[in-house]
Amino acid sequence: MDVNDPVYLERIEMANDLCSWLKRYLWRFTGMSPRNLQAYLDWYVYLFRVNQARDRWDRTERVVRHILMADATYRSLG
Incomplete structure (x- = not known):
């Protein structure tokens, strides 16, 4: 190093x-509850990726692309 x-x-x-x-x-x-930490971090990664794609895709294409390529399941945190 x-x-x-x-x-x-x-x-x-x-x-x-x-x-x-x-x-x-x-x-x-x-x-926040520590049991929900993974959900918070998943949301952070999603937002980070959306912001990274801002320069490459216009808004509509970006939303459709993320919906189609999402490999996630959503459930209630409650």
Whole structure:
């Protein structure tokens, strides 16, 4: 591990950014039940992917694409 290696620094920066995004996202759910944590994280990943696709697809195509390609089942958290 060379701390001056640009690839290493880029990857560490990406990991730090991801941790920061997760902290900001989960902060909204203060007092959340730990048994629902996976559902919150799944929703975060979905939103992250939708935002990543914003530049490649217009809004309608993006929604249809995510509905058709979703490999998820939804159930009540209650």
